[in-house]
Amino acid sequence: MPEPLSLNAILESAAADAGFPAFGGVDIARAQADFLKHADRYDAWISRGMEGAMSYLQRGRDRRRDPAMVLPGARSVFSVLMPYRKGPLGRADSREGPRYARYLDGPDYHDVLSEKLEAMMKDVCARWADQVRADLMPFSLRYKVCVDTSAVLERSWAALSGLGWIGKNTLLIHPRLGSYVFIGEVLLDQELGLGPRPIADYCGSCTRCLDSCPTKAFVAAHDLDSRKCISYLTLEKRGEFEAPAEVLDQMGPWVAGCDVCQEVCPFNLRAVKAASGEAAAQGAVVQDRWEDLMNESLEAYAARVKGSALSRVKPEQFKRNLDQALKNSNLS
Ligand code: B12
Ligand code: SF4
Ligand code: SF4
Incomplete structure (x- = not known):
């Protein structure tokens, strides 16, 4: 009779077959x-109130501390990384057009990564069922796929599974892939036989991300005041910006998200160089000429961004961001 494969071996094999370049699990x-x-x-x-208006972070406090509140009986977390666009998105010259965060290119990553993980888990369950039939494994396997939308501390679980270290810019950095990666995970009701395996922190004495943040949003290394972060202001904050004028003035031409603290990171420069052959065409979701944006109706904006992560930025919110970016680029 063949040796049964462990659940971890099945997960690793299915994750590799699904094309994830980095993955790993840990027992809770x-x-x-x-x-x-x-x-x-x-x-x-x-x-300390660093979450600003993101009240869901306040509400999900207990669940983030205890994954068993997200999936009853959760005993392990299996995390994956999915790289995204490495080249800049939008116009390099702010006289021509705005900048967008790279991750906004293409279809909404919440959907893409969730679907990929669900398909991976179908594969895992099929392989698992073969072993159950052969009487080699317990019957039940319950799981929950999470991509950003669940109350899970994603960077923490990924770091504890050895997928990278948490940089001074607060992002998970994989030594080879850099930080332009999404994180997704599967909570499972079985153990994987794995303890925490954090890797070394390679930030060393570098402080490039902290020094280059346009709005001085870092209180210290590993400590971000969301309320000053361009990403928060343009993507998460609805209604008025409610930030001091000196913060708004420094937001530059960013209309949705911000990549500055990643662009300067040496580990991304390395990853960008390695991917320099990749096509850099921008998807239709990105409109990057001031003139076209100024003439675009709220309805046309909504139609343009449908199905993309940008659709989470509502038309009035985008208009507010655009007005500020035009002002910062001396165009209004
Ligand atoms: C809220 C949120 C935001 C907020 C707050 C950001 C932040 N730094 O926390 C805002 C809106 C500002 C934001 C912005 C961005 N976000 Co965001 N965001 C989240 C979300 C939903 C929760 C993050 C959270 O819990 N923050 C709370 C505070 C406490 O986190 P923290 O200070 O970094 O500390 C935590 C860990 O880092 C760790 N830690 C940090 N330092 C240290 C040091 C030690 C010694 C120890 C033990 C632990 C530790 O402990 C804390 C608990 O996890 C996650 C998805 C998720 N569910 O996890 C995505 C997530 C973090 N965001 C993501 C992305 C892509 C971005 C942007 C790059 C988007 C953009 N280009 O505009 C920016 C980056 C800005 C930045 N420098 O962080 C990705 C990051 C991928 C990666 N490689 O790390 C995530 C994981 C989503 C995903 N599934 O891929 N985001
Ligand atoms: S995303 Fe931009 S504004 Fe936010 S911390 Fe990084 S550099 Fe600063
Ligand atoms: S820029 Fe430097 S300090 Fe910041 S995350 Fe990258 S390596 Fe770490």
């Missing part, structure tokens, strides 16, 4: 002591 009980340091940081950050 084994990682508990390390994970609680992350959860404590999260609570302290919320207590």
Whole structure:
């Protein structure tokens, strides 16, 4: 009789077949002591009001501390990385047009990555069922796919699974892929036999990200005040910006998201160089000429961004962002 494959071996094999360039799991009980340091940081950050108007972060506090509240009986987390566009999005010259965060290119990553993970798990379940039939495994396997929208501390689980370290800019950095990667994970009701395996932190004495943030949003290394972050202001904050004038003045030509603290990171420069042969064409979702944007109706904007991550930025919100970016580029 063949040796049964462990659940972890099945997951790794299915993740590789699904094309994920980096993946790994960790058992929740084994990682508990390390994970609680992350959860404590999260609570302290919320207590200082750093989440601004993102009230869902406040509401999901308990669930983020305990994955079993997200999937009852959760015993492990299997994380994957999915790289995204490495070249800039929008116009390099702010006299011509605005900048967009790279991750906004293409269809909404929440959908793409969730679908990919669901397909991967179907494959895992099929392989698992073969072993159940051969009486080699317990019957049940319950799981939940999460991509950003669940109350899960994604960077923490990915870091504890050895997929990278959390940089001073607060993002997960894979030594080879850099930080232009999405994180997705599957919570499982079975253990994988794996403890935490954090890798070394390679930031060293570098402070490029902290020094280059246009709005001085970093209070310190690993500590971001969302309320000053262009990404928060343009993507998450609805209604008025409610930020000091000196912050708004420094937002530059960004109309949705911001990549500055990643563009300067040496680990991305390396990843960008390695991918320099990749096609850099922008999808239709990105309109990058001031003139066209100024003449675009709210309805036309809504139709243009449908199905993309940009659709989370509502038409009135985008108009507000556009007005500020025009002002910052001395065009209004
Ligand atoms: C809220 C949120 C935001 C907020 C707050 C950002 C932030 N730094 O937390 C805003 C709107 C500003 C934002 C912006 C962006 N976001 Co965002 N965001 C999230 C979200 C939903 C929750 C993050 C969170 O919990 N923050 C809370 C605070 C406490 O986090 P923190 O200070 O970094 O500390 C945590 C860890 O980093 C860790 N930690 C940090 N330092 C240290 C040090 C030690 C010693 C220890 C033990 C632990 C530790 O402990 C804390 C608990 O996890 C996640 C998805 C998710 N569910 O996790 C995506 C996520 C973090 N965002 C993502 C992206 C892509 C972005 C942007 C790049 C988008 C853009 N281009 O505009 C920017 C980057 C800005 C930046 N420098 O962070 C990706 C990041 C991928 C990656 N490689 O890391 C995520 C993971 C979404 C995804 N599924 O891919 N985001
Ligand atoms: S995303 Fe932009 S504004 Fe936000 S911390 Fe990074 S550089 Fe600063
Ligand atoms: S720019 Fe430097 S300090 Fe910032 S995350 Fe990258 S390596 Fe770390």
